[in-house]
Amino acid sequence: MQNKSWKPWAMMAPSLSAVFLLLVIPVCFIVVYSFWLRAPTGADIPAFQFGNYAKFFEDFFYPSILIRTIRVALETVALCLVMGYIPAYFFYRSETRHKSLLLLLIMLPFWISFIIRTLSWINILGETGLINHLLLKFGILNEPLSLLYNEGAVLLGLIQYLLPFMILNVYVSLEGIDKSLLEAARSLGCTEWQAFREVTLPLSLPGVSAGCLLVFVLTAGTYLPPMILGGPGNDMIANLIFKRVIGTLDWPFGSAISVLLLALLGVIVFTYNRYLGINQVFKSLSS
Amino acid sequence: MSEITKNTEGSSAAPAAEDASAPHMPPVKPPMVQFKGILKKFGKVLAVEKTDLDIEEGSLVTLLGPSGCGKTTLLRMVAGLETPTEGDIFIKGKRINDVPIHQRNLGMIFQNYALFPHKSIYDNVAFGLKYRKIPKEEIREKVLRALEMVRLPGVEKRMPGQLSGGQQQRIALARAIVIEPDVLLMDEPLSALDENLREDMRREIDNLQQMLGVTTIFVTHDQREALSMSDKIVVMKNGKKQQEGVPEEVYNRPANHFVADFLGHSNFTSAVVQGREGNFVKVELETGNILLADAPGDWKEGEEVEVVVRAQRFEAMLQEEFSPDGQTNYFEGKIRDRSYMGGEVSYFIDMAGGKEVHVISMMRSRIYGIGNDVVVQVAPEHCHLLPLE
Ligand SMILES: Nc1ncnc2c1ncn2[C@@H]1O[C@H](COP(=O)(O)OP(=O)(O)OP(=O)(O)O)[C@@H](O)[C@H]1O
Ligand SMILES: [Mg+2]
Numbered sequence: 001m002q003n004k005s006w007k008p009w010a011m012m013a014p015s016l017s018a019v020f021l022l023l024v025i026p027v028c029f030i031v032v033y034s035f036w037l038r039a040p041t042g043a044d045i046p047a048f049q050f051g052n053y054a055k056f057f058e059d060f061f062y063p064s065i066l067i068r069t070i071r072v073a074l075e076t077v078a079l080c081l082v083m084g085y086i087p088a089y090f091f092y093r094s095e096t097r098h099k100s101l102l103l104l105l106i107m108l109p110f111w112i113s114f115i116i117r118t119l120s121w122i123n124i125l126g127e128t129g130l131i132n133h134l135l136l137k138f139g140i141l142n143e144p145l146s147l148l149y150n151e152g153a154v155l156l157g158l159i160q161y162l163l164p165f166m167i168l169n170v171y172v173s174l175e176g177i178d179k180s181l182l183e184a185a186r187s188l189g190c191t192e193w194q195a196f197r198e199v200t201l202p203l204s205l206p207g208v209s210a211g212c213l214l215v216f217v218l219t220a221g222t223y224l225p226p227m228i229l230g231g232p233g234n235d236m237i238a239n240l241i242f243k244r245v246i247g248t249l250d251w252p253f254g255s256a257i258s259v260l261l262l263a264l265l266g267v268i269v270f271t272y273n274r275y276l277g278i279n280q281v282f283k284s285l286s287s
Numbered sequence: 288m289s290e291i292t293k294n295t296e297g298s299s300a301a302p303a304a305e306d307a308s309a310p311h312m313p314p315v316k317p318p319m320v321q322f323k324g325i326l327k328k329f330g331k332v333l334a335v336e337k338t339d340l341d342i343e344e345g346s347l348v349t350l351l352g353p354s355g356c357g358k359t360t361l362l363r364m365v366a367g368l369e370t371p372t373e374g375d376i377f378i379k380g381k382r383i384n385d386v387p388i389h390q391r392n393l394g395m396i397f398q399n400y401a402l403f404p405h406k407s408i409y410d411n412v413a414f415g416l417k418y419r420k421i422p423k424e425e426i427r428e429k430v431l432r433a434l435e436m437v438r439l440p441g442v443e444k445r446m447p448g449q450l451s452g453g454q455q456q457r458i459a460l461a462r463a464i465v466i467e468p469d470v471l472l473m474d475e476p477l478s479a480l481d482e483n484l485r486e487d488m489r490r491e492i493d494n495l496q497q498m499l500g501v502t503t504i505f506v507t508h509d510q511r512e513a514l515s516m517s518d519k520i521v522v523m524k525n526g527k528k529q530q531e532g533v534p535e536e537v538y539n540r541p542a543n544h545f546v547a548d549f550l551g552h553s554n555f556t557s558a559v560v561q562g563r564e565g566n567f568v569k570v571e572l573e574t575g576n577i578l579l580a581d582a583p584g585d586w587k588e589g590e591e592v593e594v595v596v597r598a599q600r601f602e603a604m605l606q607e608e609f610s611p612d613g614q615t616n617y618f619e620g621k622i623r624d625r626s627y628m629g630g631e632v633s634y635f636i637d638m639a640g641g642k643e644v645h646v647i648s649m650m651r652s653r654i655y656g657i658g659n660d661v662v663v664q665v666a667p668e669h670c671h672l673l674p675l676e
Contacts, residue, residue, distance in 0.1 A: 180401040183368055186388040187395040188466065189418030194389075198414075202405050 027262070033255035044251055052256035062240070062257070066264070069237040072151065072226075073219035076158045080215045081208065083159065084166030088207075089200075091167075092174040103171070106164045118157050118228045125153055125229075149231035157225030162218055166211040173207025174200065209276045217265055237261050317380035319344040319502040320365060320470055324374035327360050327526075334360040336527045337374070342470075342519075347496050347503040349513040352523035353549070358506040361523075362472050365504065367391050378469055389418070394463030394501075396473040400455040402447035408434075408458055409443035415466035433465040434458075436495060453484045460492065464499060471496070471503040477512065489516060510550050514538060522546050544593060544676055552598035554644050557675060560590045567667045570594060574640025579615055580670035593673045600669035601646040603634055606660040617664040620644065622657050636663060 009016075034052055037045040056062045091102050109117060124130045125147035132144040147153060177200060185195040223238035235243075237257065245254035318341035327335040335357040342348045350358040363369040365376060367388035375382050383391060394415075395401075402411050412433055416426045434440050437457040447455055456476060463471060476492070477485045493516045496503050507513055513520050514534045521531040522545075530542035541547035544555065558570035558578065567579040568586050578594060586592065606619060620636040623643070627633075632654050634646040646663055655661060 178399065178401065180397045180399060181403060183366070183388075184395060184397065184401040184462075185403070185414070186368075187366055187391070187393055187472075188415035188462070189389045189392075191387075191389055194418070199403060 030255045030258050033251050034259045036252040036255075038250055038252050042249065052253045053260070055253060056256060056260060065235055065240050066237050066260070068235075069220055072154065072158070072236060073216050075155060076162060076219045077212050077215050079155065079159055080162050080166040081212060084163055084211065085170050085204075085208070088167045088170035088174060091171050103168070106167055109160070109164065114161060115224060115228075117160060118224050121153065121157055121160075121229055122148065125156075148229060149234070151230070151234055153229040154226045154234050157229045158219055158222065161222070161225065162215045165214050165218070169211030169214065170204060170207045173204045173210075177203045209272075213269065213272055217269065220261065220265055316344065317377065318342055319346075319379060320504070321377040321380075322361075322374065323377070325361070325364065325371050325376060326373040327357070327364060327369060328372045334526050335364075336525075338528050340521060340528065340531065342502060342504060344502055345500040346518035347493070347505060347516060348519045348521060349505045349507055349517040350521050350523060351507060351510060351513040351549075352529075353508060355525075356523040357526040358508075358523060359474055360526075362474055362504055362506050365470065366393055366395055366472055392466070392469050394466060394468035394471045396456070396459050396463055396471070396476045398475045398479050400447070400452070400459045400479070402455055402458055402462070404447055406447075407443065408439075408445050408447065408450070411447065411458060412443070412462045412465055414462060419466065429465050430461075433461040436464070436498075437461045437491070452480055453488055456480065456488060457491070460495065464495065464501065468501065471501050473503065474506045475508070476505075477507070478509070492516070514550070522549065524549075540671065541595065541673070543673055544595075547595045547671070547673070552645055552647060554596045554598060554601075556594050556642060558592055558594050558672075560586045560588055560592055560672075562588050568672060570672070572640070574618075574638060574642055576618055576640065578670060579667040580672050581668040582670070582672040584672075586672060591675045593675050595671040595673060596665050596669060598633070598645045598647040599649075601644065601648075601663045601665050603636070603646050603648055603655065603661050603663050605655065606662050609662040614664065616667060616670070617662050618644075619660070619662055622655055622659045622661060625655070625657060627654070634661075636661060638663075 033044070035048045035050070037047040037049065037051065039045050087106075091099060094102065096102070122129065126132070127144040127146065127148075129147075131147060132141075135141045136144065181199050181203070182195050185199050186192070190198060220236075221238055223236065223242050226234045226236045226239050227242070238261075241254050241257050241261070244250045244257065320340075320342040322338055322340040324337050324339060325335060326333075326337045338361070340361075350361055352358055360369060364371050365378075367383070367386065371384065375384055377383065378391070402408075403414070406414070409430055412430045413426050416429060421429070430443065431440070434443060437460050439454060439457055439461070442450065442454070442458075447458065450458065456479075459476075473492070477488055480488055489512055492505075496516075505512075505516070517534055519531060520534055520537045522529040522537060524545050530537055530546045532540075537546060538550055541550065541553075547553045547555070556572055556574070558572045561569045561571055561577070563569065564579060566581065568582045570578050570580060570592060572578055572594065580594060609617070611617065618638050620638040622634050623637045624635040625632055630650065632648050632650055634648065634655065636644045636646060638644055644663060
């Protein structure tokens with residue numbers, strides 16, 4: 001029994017060592033750092049104490065950023081879900097022979113740097129940007145609107161980044177639905193809408209759930225859209241980490257925040273998978 | 288060719304609606320399903336050629352034919368899953384071309400069962416009833432009764448994934464019959480099942496269909512299925528109806544070469560009509576032999592025809608044991624090959640004129656060996672003539 005059990009491990013060894021080197025070790029460093037002390041001189045002193053964690057919960061300032069991060073992530077998930085399901089469903093129902101081309105179009109934005117795409121919203125939403133320019137030109141407004149540097153702009157930036165992930169996830173699970181199930185439902189007396197509700201929607205939930213999880217996790221860890229399109233009040237947790245580590249060179253505190261974020265996301269992903277995520281995917285595949 | 292069209296048109300009765308309107312006739316019940324001039328194109332592909340077909344109430348009609356001959360397309364047009372390019376479809380005398388699928392009251396059975404994987408067996412079977420505004424209590428009764436009918440009581444709490452293929456197909460059957468459909472449509476319902484199960488399931492469908500008396504259209508490319516369960520077989524090829532009739536008729540009196548070839552094992556040879564001899568038509572085979580055939584119809588002297596004889600209809604016996612006195616329709620040959628198939632033996636016999644004949648012999652007596660000189664004989668009533676195509 002024992003003599004064969006090493007085989008799968010041997011086969012996984014290359015990828016496992018890559019994961020170990022590139023992911024586990026850096027994370028371990030961060031965890032270790034999070035216990036260090038920061039001297040007034042700015043030097044980091046090795047130690048084992050929970051001061052950095054205590055500092056995070058000292059007052060409501062830091063936790064409020066964490067709560068905001070979760071709120072914005074949930075908003076992004078909800079918006080991506082609504083805005084992503086519709087095109088995914090459209091692709092699925094489309095009878096064109098060029099479906100792969102449609103999917104390629106979804107990937108197209110990935111060919112342009114994320115930073116450039118985010119920055120480009122400044123040219124659209126800014127005081128002298130496209131929208132304000134048009135509104136002023138046609139005399140609809142006398143004063144430019146301030147469309148930038150608020151949560152709406154941040155959400156916009158997040159959605160344009162994350163929508164393709166949602167669309168692709170939903171599309172893949174829609175495409176996996178046996179079309180004869182819909183025909184069976186229709187022949188048994190469902191209208192097209194009822195068949196969607198009874199068959200298509202529930203069977204696409206694995207994709208929806210995977211897409212939601214992905215969008216949530218990616219939003220929770222992103223810092224570019226709030227940094228470029230948000231105001232001072234729109235910072236998310238990753239912006240905080242960025243500012244502590246790069247701005248004030250406070251590695252121990254930045255590390256502690258990272259570990260907290262990691263733990264929080266870990267718990268969320270774990271519970272989600274337990275009740276909705278991976279299990280659901282397997283269930284729909286096995287039947 | 289002209290003979291064939293005559294045959295097929297002769298066997299499909301004139302549309303009943305017209306009969307009913309004739310004043311001197313009592314009103315005739317229209318067929319349950321009626322195709323009138325149905326034609327279906329997918330882009331440039333002609334899937335179904337102009338077809339007329341009547342399906343009587345309570346009958347089981349199979350659409351039989353090789354892959355791509357348009358069986359599924361014909362079935363799906365009844366269901367409303369495809370729209371005919373031309374022509375009309377009637378159910379119970381009512382034109383249904385523009386009736387949406389969900390208002391047609393049909394039961395469909397799919398090759399891959401198509402049970403809803405996320406719903407329990409109970410919810411699967413109850414599905415159609417839910418959309419028919421039936422009280423919950425009554426739904427429960429009907430579902431349990433349907434499960435008993437397919438001999439799967441007590442599975443209602445399980446999920447489809449927890450049942451075997453055969454069981455799933457029986458649930459699909461329960462789901463379709465529980466709504467008391469006007470027509471049951473089955474598209475190769477047995478082909479995903481393995482051989483042993485298929486036979487059981489076939490009989491089960493057959494019994495259930497007869498018990499309920501539900502009009503059924505059954506698509507298959509398996510001639511055994513078609514022959515064993517149909518009230519009527521419609522043989523199709525390249526989107527065109529070749530012949531329709533009861534199984535015995537289609538099997539024993541094939542309308543053309545294709546039907547004769549598709550159903551069972553047939554021997555073909557070309558011949559020239561020489562005249563009549565008693566009740567039989569006398570033809571000269573291409574090998575020079577003379578054959579008597581029991582062929583109703585008008586055959587002119589000198590007409591080129593094709594002779595069809597089923598492999599099972601030949602009798603093979605050793606030459607030394609055969610006395611030719613007073614015998615007709617016998618030919619000499621030598622066994623070139625044989626294959627033993629359990630209950631029967633297949634002989635491939637080289638005939639004197641260089642033709643090969645396939646003979647299937649039920650093993651009543653002994654088996655002849657390869658190289659044996661034999662005589663094969665066939666009764667005139669088992670020789671059919673077809674016009675040369
Ligand atoms: N949706 C479609 N689009 C284009 N062509 C189609 C479509 N459905 C069927 N066809 C064509 O119509 C013809 C008849 O198809 P159909 O599926 O009715 O055949 P079939 O007799 O059911 O064959 P099989 O035994 O393989 O199921 C085929 O040539 C097929 O390629
Ligand atoms: Mg088919």
